[in-house]
Amino acid sequence: MMVGLCDCNNFYASCERLFRPDLKDKPIVILSNNDGCLIALSKEAKALNLKRGMPYFKCEQLLKKNNVHVFSSNYTLYQDISDRVMQELKDLVGIISPYSIDEAFFKMPKHLSAQDIRDKISQNVGIPVSIGVARTKTLAKIANHIGKTLESNSLYLKKEWEGKALYKTPIEEIWGIGKKKAQFLRAHNIFTALDLTKQNELWIRKNLSVTTLETLKELKGIPAISIENSQTQNLCSGISFSSIRTTYEELEQAISCQCTILGEKLVNKDLVASSISINIFTNRFEENYIAPISTIYLEEPTNYIPALINAAKIVLKKIYVKNKYKGCRVWANNLNKAGFRQLELFKSETHNELLQKQDALAYVVNDISKTYGRKKISSGATNNLERNNLQRRDMLSPCYTTKWEDIPVINLK
Amino acid sequence: MKKDNPTILMEIPIKCGFPSPAADSRENPLDFNELLLKHRASTYCLKASGDSLEKSGILDGDILVVDKSLEAKNNDLVIAEYEGEFTAKRLKIKGERVYLHPENNNFEDIEITNLESFSLFGVITSVVRTLR
Numbered sequence: 001m002m003v004g005l006c007d008c009n010n011f012y013a014s015c016e017r018l019f020r021p022d023l024k025d026k027p028i029v030i031l032s033n034n035d036g037c038l039i040a041l042s043k044e045a046k047a048l049n050l051k052r053g054m055p056y057f058k059c060e061q062l063l064k065k066n067n068v069h070v071f072s073s074n075y076t077l078y079q080d081i082s083d084r085v086m087q088e089l090k091d092l093v094g095i096i097s098p099y100s101i102d103e104a105f106f107k108m109p110k111h112l113s114a115q116d117i118r119d120k121i122s123q124n125v126g127i128p129v130s131i132g133v134a135r136t137k138t139l140a141k142i143a144n145h146i147g148k149t150l151e152s153n154s155l156y157l158k159k160e161w162e163g164k165a166l167y168k169t170p171i172e173e174i175w176g177i178g179k180k181k182a183q184f185l186r187a188h189n190i191f192t193a194l195d196l197t198k199q200n201e202l203w204i205r206k207n208l209s210v211t212t213l214e215t216l217k218e219l220k221g222i223p224a225i226s227i228e229n230s231q232t233q234n235l236c237s238g239i240s241f242s243s244i245r246t247t248y249e250e251l252e253q254a255i256s257c258q259c260t261i262l263g264e265k266l267v268n269k270d271l272v273a274s275s276i277s278i279n280i281f282t283n284r285f286e287e288n289y290i291a292p293i294s295t296i297y298l299e300e301p302t303n304y305i306p307a308l309i310n311a312a313k314i315v316l317k318k319i320y321v322k323n324k325y326k327g328c329r330v331w332a333n334n335l336n337k338a339g340f341r342q343l344e345l346f347k348s349e350t351h352n353e354l355l356q357k358q359d360a361l362a363y364v365v366n367d368i369s370k371t372y373g374r375k376k377i378s379s380g381a382t383n384n385l386e387r388n389n390l391q392r393r394d395m396l397s398p399c400y401t402t403k404w405e406d407i408p409v410i411n412l413k
Numbered sequence: 414m415k416k417d418n419p420t421i422l423m424e425i426p427i428k429c430g431f432p433s434p435a436a437d438s439r440e441n442p443l444d445f446n447e448l449l450l451k452h453r454a455s456t457y458c459l460k461a462s463g464d465s466l467e468k469s470g471i472l473d474g475d476i477l478v479v480d481k482s483l484e485a486k487n488n489d490l491v492i493a494e495y496e497g498e499f500t501a502k503r504l505k506i507k508g509e510r511v512y513l514h515p516e517n518n519n520f521e522d523i524e525i526t527n528l529e530s531f532s533l534f535g536v537i538t539s540v541v542r543t544l545r
Contacts, residue, residue: 019499024497084453085454123481124455124482126534409462411500412463412464412466412471413520
């Protein structure tokens with residue numbers, strides 16, 4: 001079986017361009033939550049030597065000078081376009097496994113070519129995508145990477161070409177090899193993916209990890225990461241504050257808000273979390289930067305917002321010291337499908353009933369949010385008003401595809 | 414198990430009113446999505462502003478339902494990108510030549526000479542107008 005990877009090119013920038021033909025070939029950058037730093041760039045912006053992660057205030061002049069179009073992140077738009085890309089891909093190939101907002105793996109059907117798939121999605125949704133097809137997921141990633149540099153934006157990597165592709169792939173560009181691992185490998189004279197495939201499996205296992213061993217197998221054409229396995233393993237919700245926060249109460253509020261957003265995400269994906277992690281951080285560009293992080297295991301896997309908030313408060317109490325905080329993040333970890341939750345065998349009936357009631361409540365709250373808009377109902381701990389004021393999004397584009405009052409206007413002249 | 418000792422599968426009282434004679438014929442009510450949204454992933458809505466398509470029945474303020482997955486044919490109403498702008502016109506293909514034809518006598522046909530800066534966004538499949 002051959003595995004395909006569909007990856008949207010400069011996804012956020014492409015979404016911003018979809019209804020703005022005037023922005024074709026123009027440099028575009030998208031800012032993070034609260035307009036803090038650059039999180040996505042168009043090809044033209046990358047050519048100006050702008051980089052992901054640059055603080056906005058540091059490059060504002062450069063952006064102005066080069067007439068770069070700046071947008072606040074419009075996740076409502078990006079999610080809708082992502083759903084369309086996934087739907088279109090599913091209609092074409094059958095089984096898909098979304099990996100992130102702009103990537104999905106799929107089983108490559110015999111009756112289609114990589115370029116067919118690319119052309120169909122790019123035309124039908126209006127977002128340029130690249131397709132890589134190879135024997136394993138890790139190789140499909142590499143094929144996709146090379147495909148992006150070709151005019152067809154697609155590459156079907158045949159077995160006999162694999163050696164050449166691996167030779168051309170630097171170690172840090174391999175899927176699953178992070179900075180640290182790459183450094184370690186380079187120190188041992190392993191520079192390319194091809195070098196890695198020549199290593200002894202025992203040595204890899206001893207010095208790196210089991211996942212690196214999986215990567216090695218995948219590079220050799222042996223599937224080690226199944227398509228279904230790569231579903232989201234954790235979810236994160238975070239924010240940088242519009243003004244500095246110092247007191248415990250202020251942080252508790254912010255953390256509670258993030259737990260609420262996270263809870264909504266979990267319910268929407270029909271997932272429950274087994275543990276959550278909290279991180280609060282001060283300004284990275286100032287002295288004495290701190291970013292404490294800690295994790296707590298939940299009594300039982302849940303997506304029940306009050307339970308998430310209670311657990312988060314316990315962690316926050318542990319890590320909080322008075323300081324000038326710039327933002328916070330909350331992660332939900334070890335996710336499982338909600339339906340499969342095991343009821344606790346040794347707990348009382350009433351306890352299990354309570355759990356079922358919590359599940360039911362979570363879905364009702366979610367329904368209310370969906371029907372009447374988010375923020376209409378929330379836990380008291382979030383201080384409701386706050387969620388409205390948290391974000392600064394001065395350069396937000398319209399929600400072209402999800403709000404009637406925002407649909408693009410076409411001039412009939 | 415003996416034959417004369419039947420197993421009881423269920424013991425629930427059943428409410429027995431007179432059954433609706435139409436219950437088996439129930440179908441879903443009319444769904445506008447079925448009518449307007451043939452390909453959900455490739456359909457976008459745009460709002461018309463202006464009167465250059467008047468004669469086709471498209472008026473200022475109408476919502477245009479546009480399907481990007483359809484191949485445009487001669488005489489289709491289309492949304493096109495031309496010289497960095499969206500435009501809505503009737504597509505006229507005469508042999509090798511392509512025209513964008515407005516549906517209003519005050520406007521003139523545009524012949525597409527610069528294919529480089531021309532691309533079709535999609536075909537207008539429906540028009541939605543609410544009256545009150």
